Amino acid sequence: MHDLRTVSRLFQMRADFVEARPYGSGHINDTYCAWYNQAGIPLRYIHQRINHHVFKKPEQVMENVARVTHHALGRLLADGHPEAHRRTLTCIPAHDGKSYAVDENGNFWRTYPFIERAHGYDEIESNEQAFQAARAFGEFQKLAADLIGERLHETIPDFHNTPKRLAALEAAITADVAGRGTTVTAEIAFARARTADCSRIYDLIVSGEIPERVTHNDTKLNNVLLDETTAEAICVIDLDTTMPGSALYDFGDMVRTAAPTTREDDPDLHNLGVRLDRFESLVRGYLSAATFLNAAERANLAFSGKLLTLECGIRFLTDYLSGDTYFKIKRPTHNLDRCRNQFAFVAVLEENMDAMEEIVVRASSVGT
Ligand code: ADP
Ligand code: GN1
Ligand code: MG
Numbered sequence: 001m002h003d004l005r006t007v008s009r010l011f012q013m014r015a016d017f018v019e020a021r022p023y024g025s026g027h028i029n030d031t032y033c034a035w036y037n038q039a040g041i042p043l044r045y046i047h048q049r050i051n052h053h054v055f056k057k058p059e060q061v062m063e064n065v066a067r068v069t070h071h072a073l074g075r076l077l078a079d080g081h082p083e084a085h086r087r088t089l090t091c092i093p094a095h096d097g098k099s100y101a102v103d104e105n106g107n108f109w110r111t112y113p114f115i116e117r118a119h120g121y122d123e124i125e126s127n128e129q130a131f132q133a134a135r136a137f138g139e140f141q142k143l144a145a146d147l148i149g150e151r152l153h154e155t156i157p158d159f160h161n162t163p164k165r166l167a168a169l170e171a172a173i174t175a176d177v178a179g180r181g182t183t184v185t186a187e188i189a190f191a192r193a194r195t196a197d198c199s200r201i202y203d204l205i206v207s208g209e210i211p212e213r214v215t216h217n218d219t220k221l222n223n224v225l226l227d228e229t230t231a232e233a234i235c236v237i238d239l240d241t242t243m244p245g246s247a248l249y250d251f252g253d254m255v256r257t258a259a260p261t262t263r264e265d266d267p268d269l270h271n272l273g274v275r276l277d278r279f280e281s282l283v284r285g286y287l288s289a290a291t292f293l294n295a296a297e298r299a300n301l302a303f304s305g306k307l308l309t310l311e312c313g314i315r316f317l318t319d320y321l322s323g324d325t326y327f328k329i330k331r332p333t334h335n336l337d338r339c340r341n342q343f344a345f346v347a348v349l350e351e352n353m354d355a356m357e358e359i360v361v362r363a364s365s366v367g368t
Contacts, residue, residue, distance in 0.1 A: 002107070004032050007047050010101035011092050011111045015043050025122055025222060026238065027327045028054050033114065044114040045092065049107050050100070054326065055240060058100065058108035060153035065110070065239045066091055066099040071147055086115055087235055118234040120222035124258045128231050130278045131285035133224045133258060136233030137216060137250050138289025144214035144242065145292070152214060152243045159217055159241055160249045162198040162311045166191065169318045178323040184336065190343050191314050198314075201248055201300060201307055209296040215245035220257040247290060247297055248304035254282050255305025256312060260345050267337040269344045274352050276359065279305070283363045298364055302356035306349040313342030 004020035015036035023033035023046070030049040035042055050058045069089050076084035092111040094101035100110045124130055158164045169191060173181055181188075204210040216223070216236065223238040257264065259279045262271040283301060287293075319326045320335035329335055349356070 002030065002032075002049065002103075004034055004047055007032075007101075007103060007109050008034060008036075008111075010103065010109060011047075011094055013045070013092065013111075014038070018042070020047060024120070029240075044116075046112045046114055048110050048112070050110065050240070052106075052108055055155055057153070057155070061155045061240050062091075062098075062100040062108070062110060064152045064155060064242055065089070067147065067149070067152070068144065068239055068242050072143055075143060075146075085113065086118075089115075089235065089237055089239065115225050115235050115237075117228050118225035119228055120225050120237070122222050123263050124221055124278060126231065127277055127281040129226055130254075130258045130281035131288075132226060132231055132233040133221055134251075134254055134282040134285030135289050136224050136236055137219045137254060138286045140216055140236045141213060141247060141250065142289060142292070144216075147214060154243050155241055159243075160245060160308075160311065161202060162307060162314075163202055165311050165314050165318070166195065166198045169314050169321075172318045172321040176321060178321060180321055180336075184317060184320070184339075187313075187317050187336075187339055187343060190346075191310070191317065194310055194346070197307060197310060200303065201246060204296055204300070205246060210246055210248065210300070211294065211297075212244050213247050214242065215247060215250045217241035217243060217245045217249055217253075219250045219253040221254070222257075247293060248300055249308065251282075251286055251290075251301055252304030252306075252308030253312075254286070255279060255349075256309040256342075256345070258282055259305065260348075262341075264341060265334060265338045266341055267333075269340060272341065272344045272348060274345070274348050276352065276355055279356055280359045280363065283360055287363055298360065301360045302353060305356070306346055306353070309342050309349065310346050313339045313346065316342060 005017050008017040015038040018035040018037050020032040020034035024031045028051045032047045034045050034047050050061060052058050055061045072088035073084060073090055076087050081087060089112050091099035100108050102108055173188060218238055218241045224233050225235045225237060227234050259274050261273040261275055316335045316339035324335055327335060
């Protein structure tokens, strides 16, 4: 627990700090919801410590975030949107005007207004939510495509380079620093048997058939906030990995998190299935906004769900073998449970791939 009162003094707050509590279920950053007071009216903000072991150049992360959010706000204001400041993250400046502040221990902090009356979901509840979330990430890609100026920084190089993720797993198996290798032979075999899958999208990017686009790269369902009454997708958050990538990374991660019948870390694999109706809502929601996709991208929408789930499972397994240094865990087997869950979902997706391909074709031909 950090001293949030001290952190709050680093920013140009216009209200008085009351208290702060850890908030949300993100695996990477330290997120706090802080209450402030102004003449008896409570206001809240998000203070967030950027994980600088994961993001080695936090200044570059914040340069990207500031550019993207500035662009989004400008567009919303130009359109005369009545609640522009609820539809995009905005950075509360530090005293030197920067979008972040560094504390005396070298931690990087940023502050966002709290987006009220909207929630991110770890588990989806309706097809409408799936449609809305997917539409919002499609709109986000469209907005990011209009960003002028230099290419965004690659805040984590090779973030979705799946062949490199598999190579990192092999290195972790060899090093076996936590002595866990012999307990995960089935999981290792599962990953190795899918080596060809790992390079399918990567090869299409290298050959130029799939274009580079500015993408979010972390489109798990709880990274979009939905209005608590209308279910409308209000605001895309967690912009740390917004950088050059493939549209398929974004669509695939939505499938990974919005199409399963249970949460990402459910250890009871009997609970795991795919909701094809949710998948269809994701396709329709995404295609309603992502009208720019080329034929190769459309042809790989269903496969992208399998790939991103496989990649995430490989990353959880790598972290388990490495002694849990990357993702936050709440129990010693947390990363192993997550890995098994993701691989089980890959198997479910493989069984349903034909049906998913058909859904994509149907949604593409009849429009949305
Ligand atoms: P992480 O990278 O650790 O996932 P996030 O940026 O996704 O961090 O934040 C963690 C959680 O905090 C989110 O899932 C969301 O529930 C909540 N959150 C983050 N920013 C805001 C905001 N501006 N308003 C409301 N909730 C927020
Ligand atoms: C992390 O930050 P968060 O919790 O939204 C991770 C994603 C993984 C996800 C798995 C920067 O997302 O890549 O897919 O966990 N983010 C980073 O739940 O590594
Ligand atoms: Mg997040």
